[in-house]
Amino acid sequence: MPAPKIAIIGAGPGGLTLARLLQKHDIACTIYEAEISREVRNQGGTLDLHPRAGQRALKEAGLIEKFRKYSRPEGMCTKLIKYDGSVLWDENEMGNSRPDEFADRPEIDRIRLRDILLDSIPPNSIKWNQKLSRVEADPRSKDHYNLHFADGTMETGFDLVVGADGAWSKVRALLTPEKPFYSGISALELRALDVDEKNPWLSKYIGNGSCFMFDEGRALLCQRNGNGSIRAYASVRQPENWLEDCGIDFTADNAREILVERYFADCAPEIKRVMLESRDELIPRKMWMLPVGVTWESCPGVTLIGDAAHLMTPFAGVGVNVAMTDALELAKALIEKKHSWVAKAFSDGKNIALALKQYEKSMFERGKQNSQKTADNMVLHFSKDGGEERAGKLRGHYEMEKAEADKVGK
């Protein structure tokens, strides 16, 4: 019996981690990616990988040393400010002060993570410029699936199709009618490059990691990225068509000035300065999410991982960690079946169906818990006392840890 034919749709962190893990165990698979090449897109900001999630997946994938080489532990620092400029919490001056739950969560630029993963799989196992338009059960054999691509081409006869194709997954429709909905938050992603050289004030003000201002209906979320750049998300709670209807031309030079004047006028001068001086890029974004706790009836031969399964807003910073944990758990379930049956039986659809059921049980729970946490954080980030509340939590953890350390004489 031939080996199973496996397609992974999407070369994001979820799809690439899955491919690497399967290939490490001699299970062949092909990734179909919509982008035309690995160089094509701005891959976005920085991600913190958690020890029991993203880092665990990289460890199993044999890539943890590479991660350690490129990650930035100093990026774990959090600074919280209020709209009036008062500083509520600042870890930049406190050394390694993070409580256990948050310790060892170094940051890595998304592009760097993607490169580590891409370099770990044979180049011929990824097909670029293959934008999936739909998946269908093969009309001649209901245990197999066919892929239809936007360019009109088709690939047939897959035993397993994994949708790792993010927010707007084309695989999802085969499993559930749920679609992403607008979360109520829109943001302008602003960038400042080479800040150490070009804007030392901004560099010092943001610090080594993240700098957040939470307030009623608005937030400023800033993060230091690699190569001395800073990314700031000036975010507002507004209706779905705000970006189109607010009357600001986001391509114009004065877009930042108008935004600040309209929505952040009463903020401290330094908060306004962050937005006004981050001038190297401006990308308007709407934040989308799936309902908390999406599930489906398991379907033999098709499943989802990462954002395709449980898209959440970025307000808990867990999306990539959940995606990589999904990849790890799905790979484990498939590898377990490979080892527990003779190799020739592995392509038996029943084994794959059992592996998917096992994976989905834990994934549904993980997706639900993290989506709920993210939805709760979104409320907190856009509330008047959100900053104080977060600072209080961090202070509480810090004091508890310090007391523990003092007890054991560390």
Ligand SMILES: Cc1cc2nc3c(=O)[nH]c(=O)nc-3n(C[C@H](O)[C@H](O)[C@H](O)COP(=O)(O)OP(=O)(O)OC[C@H]3O[C@@H](n4cnc5c(N)ncnc54)[C@H](O)[C@@H]3O)c2cc1C
């Ligand atoms: C502004 C912002 C900030 C974020 N910050 C954080 C953070 O700090 N920490 C964190 O943990 N998470 C963060 N996230 C969330 C995180 O980016 C996602 O959860 C994570 O990237 C999900 O990985 P994925 O592999 O499931 O999907 P994606 O990263 O979306 O990858 C999907 C891939 O599929 C491809 N694709 C899409 N459609 C098709 C198609 N039809 N055919 C073929 N290929 C297709 C895409 O090109 C892409 O390469 C943030 C998200 C946003 C929007």
